[in-house]
Amino acid sequence: MARIESAHPESSPVLKVAYDEITKTRGYVSNILMSLSNAPEGLRRFAAIGEYVRYMTEIPGRTRELVILSVARGNQYAWLHHYPHAVKAGVTAEELSALEGNSMAPSLSAAEIAAMSYAQKFVSGGVTDAVYADLQRHYTPRQITDLTLMAGYFLALGSTINAFRIDLEPAFVAGKNAAK
Numbered sequence: 001m002a003r004i005e006s007a008h009p010e011s012s013p014v015l016k017v018a019y020d021e022i023t024k025t026r027g028y029v030s031n032i033l034m035s036l037s038n039a040p041e042g043l044r045r046f047a048a049i050g051e052y053v054r055y056m057t058e059i060p061g062r063t064r065e066l067v068i069l070s071v072a073r074g075n076q077y078a079w080l081h082h083y084p085h086a087v088k089a090g091v092t093a094e095e096l097s098a099l100e101g102n103s104m105a106p107s108l109s110a111a112e113i114a115a116m117s118y119a120q121k122f123v124s125g126g127v128t129d130a131v132y133a134d135l136q137r138h139y140t141p142r143q144i145t146d147l148t149l150m151a152g153y154f155l156a157l158g159s160t161i162n163a164f165r166i167d168l169e170p171a172f173v174a175g176k177n178a179a180k
Contacts, residue, residue: 004164006034014040022047025055032077032157035164046156053153057146061089063115066108067147069099070116071123071154077161078154080172111138118144119151 009016018040022029033050036043057064065086072078079100086096098105104113114134121127135144160166 002031002035002165002167004035004038006031007037007040009037012040014044018044018047025051030081031169032161032166035160035166049149049153050157053146053150057150058140058143059115059146059150062086062091063112064150065089065091066095066099066112067115067119067150068154069096070119071151072158073100073102075158075161077166077168077172078158080168114138115147118147122148122151123155 007015009019015037018037019029021044022033033043033047036046054064059067065082068082069079069086069091072082083096087093092105092107095105095107099116104116108116114131114137117131118127118135121131135147139147
C-alpha cells in the first residue's frame with residue numbers, strides 16, 4: 001500500500017494543468033506521477049524532465065529503453081512499465097532476460113553496452129574513467145548529457161517508487177500491458 005495519498009486534480013489549478021500535460025504525452029497519469037501531486041509545480045517540472053528523456057533526446061529508442069531498464073532492474077514497478085516499450089523498440093526477450101539477470105546479452109552493440117554500463121555505474125555512484133572513456137567512444141557530448149539526465153531521472157523515479165511504496169496500476173497487477 002502506498003505511503004502517501006495523492007492530491008486530486010480539482011484541488012489545484014496547477015495540478016490540473018500538470019495532469020493534462022502528462023496525459024497529453026503519456027496517455028494517462030501513472031501512480032508514480034500521481035504520488036508527486038502534493039507538490040503540483042514540482043510534479044510539472046519533474047514530468048517535463050521525464051518527457052524530455054523519453055521523447056526528445058538524441059538517444060536511439062532501443063538504447064534508451066535498455067538504459068532505462070538497466071536503471072530499473074530490480075524495481076518491479078519500473079520494469080513492468082518499461083518492458084513493453086523495450087520490446088516495441090526492438091529489444092529481444094533474450095536481451096531483456098539477460099539484463100534482468102544482471103548480464104549483457106552478446107547481441108548488444110558496443111555502444112549499447114557502453115550506455116548501459118554508464119547508467120549502471122551512474123546509479124551506483126561509481127563511474128570510472130574507463131567507463132566514461134568507453135562512453136565517449138560511442139556518444140557525442142550531447143548524447144552523454146542526455147544519458148546522464150535519463151539515468152538521473154530514472155534513479156529519482158525508482159527511489160521515489162521505493163520510498164512511497166507505489167502500487168502498480170490495476171492493469172499491471174492483472175498482467176495486462178497498460179504502458180503507453
